[in-house]
Amino acid sequence: MRLLIAGLQVRVLPAEQKKRQHTLFRCAAFFVFILPVRNICEEDYWINGKWNNNSIEAMLNVLIVDDEINIRKTLMVFMESRGHFVKSVSNSRDALAEAERQVFDLAFIDLRLGAESGLDLVQLMLHTFPWIKVVVITAYASIESAVEAIKRGASDYIAKPFTPNQLDLVTRRIAEVSEMEQRIATLQEDLSRIHPEITFTTRYTSMQRVVELARQVASSEAVVLLCGPSGTGKTVLARTLHNWSSRADKPFGVISCPSLSHELLESELFGHAKGSFTGAVRDNPGRVFSCEGGTLFLDEIGDLPLSIQPKLLRFIQDREYERIGDHQTRKANVRIIAATNKELDKEVREGRFREDLFYRLNVIQIDLPPLAARPDDVEQLAVSMLTFFAAQNHKKLEGFTDTALQVLRTYTWPGNIRELRNVIERAVILSKTGGIGLELLPESIVTKRHSARLGDPLTLAVIEENHIRLILASTKSLQEAADLLGIDQATLWRKRKQYEI
Numbered sequence: 001m002r003l004l005i006a007g008l009q010v011r012v013l014p015a016e017q018k019k020r021q022h023t024l025f026r027c028a029a030f031f032v033f034i035l036p037v038r039n040i041c042e043e044d045y046w047i048n049g050k051w052n053n054n055s056i057e058a059m060l061n062v063l064i065v066d067d068e069i070n071i072r073k074t075l076m077v078f079m080e081s082r083g084h085f086v087k088s089v090s091n092s093r094d095a096l097a098e099a100e101r102q103v104f105d106l107a108f109i110d111l112r113l114g115a116e117s118g119l120d121l122v123q124l125m126l127h128t129f130p131w132i133k134v135v136v137i138t139a140y141a142s143i144e145s146a147v148e149a150i151k152r153g154a155s156d157y158i159a160k161p162f163t164p165n166q167l168d169l170v171t172r173r174i175a176e177v178s179e180m181e182q183r184i185a186t187l188q189e190d191l192s193r194i195h196p197e198i199t200f201t202t203r204y205t206s207m208q209r210v211v212e213l214a215r216q217v218a219s220s221e222a223v224v225l226l227c228g229p230s231g232t233g234k235t236v237l238a239r240t241l242h243n244w245s246s247r248a249d250k251p252f253g254v255i256s257c258p259s260l261s262h263e264l265l266e267s268e269l270f271g272h273a274k275g276s277f278t279g280a281v282r283d284n285p286g287r288v289f290s291c292e293g294g295t296l297f298l299d300e301i302g303d304l305p306l307s308i309q310p311k312l313l314r315f316i317q318d319r320e321y322e323r324i325g326d327h328q329t330r331k332a333n334v335r336i337i338a339a340t341n342k343e344l345d346k347e348v349r350e351g352r353f354r355e356d357l358f359y360r361l362n363v364i365q366i367d368l369p370p371l372a373a374r375p376d377d378v379e380q381l382a383v384s385m386l387t388f389f390a391a392q393n394h395k396k397l398e399g400f401t402d403t404a405l406q407v408l409r410t411y412t413w414p415g416n417i418r419e420l421r422n423v424i425e426r427a428v429i430l431s432k433t434g435g436i437g438l439e440l441l442p443e444s445i446v447t448k449r450h451s452a453r454l455g456d457p458l459t460l461a462v463i464e465e466n467h468i469r470l471i472l473a474s475t476k477s478l479q480e481a482a483d484l485l486g487i488d489q490a491t492l493w494r495k496r497k498q499y500e501i
Contacts, residue, residue: 060175061103064088065095065121066110066137071160075108078167090114092121099129106174109154111138111145119145119152126153131181133174137162204374210237210366217364218244223316225301225361226339228368231416234339235299237368241337242295250294253287258303266308267324270315276325288321288332295335301361302342302353313357336361371416375409381417382408382424386436389428397428398435403500406462407438411445438500465499468492472501 062084064075072088079086087104089095091113098104107125111118122134136149141159149157155177156170202208217224218241226234235254242252255268263277271286287296298304304312315321319331338361347353371378382400390397400408413419427440438446468485475481482492495501 060084060105060171060178062086062171063095063098063104063107063132065092065107065113065118066090067112067114068110071110071137075167078164079171082168082171084171092116092124095121095125096128099125099132104129104132105178106171107132107134108137109134111136111140111149119148122149122154123152133177135170135174201380202374203376204369206369207374207377210368213364213366214241215244217241217366219246220364221335222363223335223361224337224364224366225344226337226366226368227344228339228341229370229414229416230341231418232368232370233417234368235297237366238295238297238337238339242297242335245295245335247294247335251291252295252297253291254297254299255287256299258300262305262307263324265305266311269308270311270321270323271326272324273326276323280325284323286323288315288334289330291332291334293333295337298336298338300340300342301338302340302344302347304353306352306354309354309357313354313360316357316360371413371420372411378408378411378413378420379405381420385421385424386428389425393428395428395431397431401435401437401500404435404437404441406465407441407446410462410466464495465501468495468499469501472496 062079064072064079064086066072066075066088067090069090072090076086076088087098087102089098095107095109099107109118109121109125113121118136118138122136125132125134133155134153135156135158136145136154137158137160138145139160141157146157155174158166158170202211214237224238224241226237228234238254239252242248255265257265260268267277267280267284268287270288271284272280274280274283298312311321315332316336319333320329321332322329344353344358344362348355348358371381382405386397386399408420408423415422423442423445424436426442427436430440468481471481471484472478475484478489478492482489485492487495
């Protein structure tokens, strides 16, 4: 190592020669006398003033905060030799100023910055720039300071003098964590692009009560039971409850009770030990364990097998459970939100659902109204979904025609929001230019619209259009339809053109 460093040929301007030689000597002294000699191999050697390493490593933006200029320069040389972008400062004020000017992935912070405490800077840095990973470095290492550094949010703690291998290990691990966080963020963005955002803005009192009640109970630890037909947005509301709660930064898990067999459902819920049943080739911690501190949403709880219901009841009451094939009793801090499209009280009477579990689940019940009960919300949701799917499919659409909107408003929507989403996505995919008209809506929706009834909150035009459509569908000729409607064929022709029949 000495020969390698001593053998470096450094060309400098005469005026700077003395200063450069002094710097080179200090850096060499650090590597020779402080850091252990690095193992040299064909893939890893010092050449032209840099460590040559064939291993691929992610480039990081690194901030070095140390009051010793020698340490700053040496760390800077080493990090730059690894391809990282590096800035170095000597105090907390300059460190915060640099972090304001650009984004750093990693910060090496000395435990003692002259009269300042590096631990205080760690806490302030992470509070202001939470994405930064901090590594505390110190020549005064102790268990107490290491514990305190980790408590304040540091990712790692290394003592001086440290070796190149230690620095390599730390930076590689930080790079892997940063890359993983970026992948997770990208996946979350992809998920948001796959599913349109469902808002709870509504003009209807019944839905306003749902939103208000959800806001009130979100901050509590109570079990919430969401009731309503399939497709009304129970899963969306469950996730919203989680996001409104103090558990928002913890995991949110979903289990669909009817989608798994009895054995697999219990394993998915509570976990299993290796070899506990055929196919259990490895331990499975279970969804309860993975949602520690967060929320577990049990969709279609009415389909939960009777044999698993006592175990769920025990977990809700005592926060205790056992994995399949493991007698160790475990505890978990997980909030339960359940949903069903069944009448659970009826299921209880007929012996398909435990009464005690029903009462434990039914602490707070929120009933979601079907989409057909709020036609004005249909228009708002449809416009929002149209904007989303148009952007996803790189199309510029002008919106819905008046007739298409009337069809969407008056259709009964047995599949609720889920069906509406599918209809809008289909229309956008099939569209070419302009707006969404009747020709882009499924025939089943156009022909099976809700028939107008006396007292319905509909305009006369909608009632007239629905009546004409029903008459035309039930007669054999236009003349017969005109006679039944009490108008001539010319008037009927104009009405058909007006309503695009």
